[in-house]
Amino acid sequence: MALDDIYKEVILDHYKNPRNKRELPGAELQCHANNPLCGDEITVFAHVDGGAVAEVTFQGAGCSISQSSASMMTEAVTGVKIGDARGLAERFRGMMAGDVEPAEDEFGDLVALKGVVQYPIRIKCAVLAWDVLQEALDGAGSASGAQPHTV
Amino acid sequence: MALDDIYKEVILDHYKNPRNKRELPGAELQCHANNPLCGDEITVFAHVDGGAVAEVTFQGAGCSISQSSASMMTEAVTGVKIGDARGLAERFRGMMAGDVEPAEDEFGDLVALKGVVQYPIRIKCAVLAWDVLQEALDGAGSASGAQPHTV
Amino acid sequence: MNERTVSVKTAGAVGGLDVGAIRRDFPILSRTVGEHPLVFLDSAATSQKPNQVIDAEAEFTRHHNANAHRGIHMLGEEATQAYEGARATVARFLGAPEPETIVFTRGVTESMNLVAQGWGRTHLREGDEILITEMEHHSNIVPWQMTAAVTGATLRYIPLTDDGLLDLSQLGSLLTERTKIVSVTGMSNALGTITPLRQLADSAHAVGAIIAVDAAQLAPHSPIDVQALDVDLLGFTGHKMLGPTASGGLYGKSDVLESMEPMLGGGEMIHEVFHDHSTYKSAPFKFEAGTMPIAQQVGLAAAIDYLDGLGMANVRAHEEEITRYALDRLLDAGATVYGPKDASIRGGAVSFWFKDVHPHDLATILNEQGVAIRAGHHCAQLAMRRYGVPATARASFYVYNTKDEVDALVGALDHAQAIFS
Amino acid sequence: MNERTVSVKTAGAVGGLDVGAIRRDFPILSRTVGEHPLVFLDSAATSQKPNQVIDAEAEFTRHHNANAHRGIHMLGEEATQAYEGARATVARFLGAPEPETIVFTRGVTESMNLVAQGWGRTHLREGDEILITEMEHHSNIVPWQMTAAVTGATLRYIPLTDDGLLDLSQLGSLLTERTKIVSVTGMSNALGTITPLRQLADSAHAVGAIIAVDAAQLAPHSPIDVQALDVDLLGFTGHKMLGPTASGGLYGKSDVLESMEPMLGGGEMIHEVFHDHSTYKSAPFKFEAGTMPIAQQVGLAAAIDYLDGLGMANVRAHEEEITRYALDRLLDAGATVYGPKDASIRGGAVSFWFKDVHPHDLATILNEQGVAIRAGHHCAQLAMRRYGVPATARASFYVYNTKDEVDALVGALDHAQAIFS
Ligand SMILES: Cc1ncc(COP(=O)(O)O)c(C=O)c1O
């Protein structure tokens, strides 16, 4: 383990200069989730056209891993067929579980997050944006990985 | 520790040939308690006259220690002033706590129970009859050391 | 983390276990009582622990201790992995489909209370019935009495036959569509009886009830496959299966666990806390409030590794053989045995009354001969009352016991007879 | 059973503790993270354990293990004596009048749930109020929300000042004759704040309320005298005070304990069990259902012996000195600290935010330098929200920490700055 496995240039760049970080007025799909343990919050907005993710943006706050992952995600799935976006989400999750060896051309910048696997407690941060994306693509309402239940 | 510290002749004699083991019709004082852990049960009956324990008997079932202790107790407090009976109960309890060195003339056969101190879990057996006696002398109703509370 | 020096079969080993080798793993078994070697026949109360378990717990604490699921630092990661690894080990041992079906608790008493409160208080109302048996341990009676008092549900009991079996002849009238849950021991600690879990599960499911099992005695002494048994909930306790005190848990089918409310509120079981309400995590985490018995569950995993190394079928065969021998010898000696006399349908907890020596006296006398047995009602007062005894003496066996120890027990009975004749 | 090699004062020792000698008792402190020595600054989550504690627990299990309060045999007697001896040790440590005022639990989360359920559900009804504070740990919030939901009572909060103190200016309107219980932390794990317990106890008693204390952080770090504080109930947790996980308990005034219902039903807490009802033992036993964390409470007693050997006043003085130093250095380095800045009125849990580095990132970066801190909401989401942060970084100190370790922490902050600038 070394810090530059996790705090790679490209991650810090996405954190400091997040791509597609804005609301998307009129988005058909919108979904929010948070990880209260660390205070990470992500909302994903998506505009779907012809079975593909025409445009996708996010809003949020949190640690460098959660925010850079969201930023990279928006780049990775823009213009991608919904089925393929789902597939990428699955494979991203697989990479974070240590099961999937990422293909450079499919993953792009996302490959940089591979180092997070060595920091199990940070995996939740990396996966949060993808959880929200999947919920959004499922057309479901408000998402939360933890299935909260009210007292 | 040796078995003959606890299973002394005199204890076994009181167990096999219990003294004053019978109901006492018309007894003013009557009190019952049990120790469900081992199934020991003791009922004490007493007839009081002129501030003294004129007659005292017991009924019960259980281990040799609980039953012999009850038998010895009835002998020890018969004809004794109530205040003195209470005092003896206190000192008997003290002997079982290891605090009181029993005086042979006051304790009589009860001295034999001193060996039970080495078997802490059996102390409850030895003390049960005395608990019931004290409750009876207090004029209280049904006694139970454990202050049971109903679900 | 824990080294495994498990014992291998040797030629004449009882039930496939090399008991001599096993005994060397348990330092307490070399103790003496006066001049007598200790003969420990009280494993149904709590088992002894092998060095492998004690060392695993100590090693975790000495070198990897941290709170689980909290720290980003190295020790925090190590502790979380050890704790979740223990969950996976337990799940495998019980044949559970996935680690998330295992809730950790501090023992089966907490587990059965979690069932009675977490499931019972949300699912039961007046007119509903809870069906248990007269051979239950108090930990599977009192929680249901409390839940019945709060919900208005009625508690009913499957009676016992004179032989110490469940009397299922009246099951048709006891188990009806009013019954919402059947909660039953897998193996009685007072009578030794093994209950027909799969049959009871099918009967319960047929009327739309669920079934919960108190496996405090079954899990240490018999192979278990919760999926093959098709039980909905199953509690177990680590300290009776070579593990540390304060270890244990509750298996539950995912949907049943999700339908339950937590019994304890606090840290780590919540998702978000607001002034006026909170949201919870999903199972099993919503049931694990506060800092858990972390080192103890790690020790439990080492105990399971040890038992797995022996093979649970061998454990069962060994105990069946010893129990058969003990039943024969005790009956020969003139003892009255409560519970089934056939070792093939019962576990190794043998309750008896020897002539007219009160069990408390018997236990004291046997102790002086080095023989440790239990005397009392074994937290099963209803079963005691059923058989008209205030208490019994109980000898119980585990992987480290030998036929020689049964002989020591029976030999020591003579002393009792001599004293009380 | 446990040998005490406690550390003696030497000339320049901080706060009267010989930290060098103490550190040698904690093998985990010799670990390294990569090439860096481990700097463990997360004792508020769980403390490390000295050899004396690990050995006491292992020694009990290896040579004296049995169930407590059950066996007539030698091991049963030894186990009972060790377990009840631990109760007496705890009572002495807290200044309790007698051992029977101590209920053992598996930790403060169970203790506070026992208060909220065992006391709350019998004593509270609609119109009654429960008063807690906004700095509580979730284990002293969520149980009260559950009890409020069941009883109809209302939960109210003492707010916080900007400095992280209880804002007692509105106490008059918050604490009224409707208030039946005040439940408050003795020392905040998120802000470090020490609360004025005696003052709150007097105020509560003046309106006829009782006061319960969550002493999870106070007990490890400060002398406590429950009688001088005049608190009615006080929960504590062993694993934060050098003891094993799964150890802990609840002190209660005798009449308050007797007025409570048990939370868990099962073995050993009952007097008699019948088909339709049961009777219970008296306190503390009616609250100790089933097999308890026996070896763990024995370990806790060894931890208390260790702390007593150091002297709790010295422990407090040592931590005050380190905390003062840490506050100075962190503030100098540009960190924002949440909670009081005056070390004399606070404990050693220091929550901060360093520039714009998110606490999670900070904790990961510090870990690579060997420095273990906690990042998150510290199970105190209401306090986090009060100060407008989703999480903080938290360094916390104990008897084995040194000023050098504070320097290592502050030095490591530079790395974070370098990465994120
Ligand atoms: C103030 C406070 N209360 C309660 C708790 C919960 O303690 P435990 O997890 O031991 O039950 C903690 C520990 O995080 C704490 O710091």
Ligand SMILES: Cc1ncc(COP(=O)(O)O)c(C=O)c1O
């Ligand atoms: C059948 C059965 N159920 C429950 C229990 C209670 O187990 P624990 O004391 O570990 O909670 C026991 C142990 O005595 C038992 O034998």
